[in-house]
Amino acid sequence: MHVKQILTAYSGACFVPGRVALKAPFWAWSEVKVEDDVNAEITNPQDEACKTAFCEAASPEFQKVAFSAENILARRVLHMFLYGMVSKGQRVEALRIIEDWRELIAAQSGV
Secondary structure, eight states: OTOEEEEEEEEEEEEHHHHHHOOOGGGOOOSSSOGGGGGSOOOHHHHHHHHHHHHHHHHHHHHHHHHHHHHHHHHHHHHHHHHOSSSSHHHHHHHHHHHHHHHHHHHHTTT
């Protein structure tokens, strides 16, 4: 990955690793509109066509980074760093991130 890959936030730009910057346009095919569901099964043919078009256009490296559970989690952590945990909803999301991290590590280690 290159330093040139930038994730733009509402308050400005952040230089972040490619694993955080390369994000699938999941909002185009996800009914829930959250990145957690980027790998969920798609039932709508129009949404399936949109995701297929993205996958055909994106490089294998981009797809690997965009759809990886680890990288999705890293993007959620970045969001916490940028916007903090001011509201109850943000604190709940922080706890969800911790739990999702524990589940990911357990799944990878076979526990």
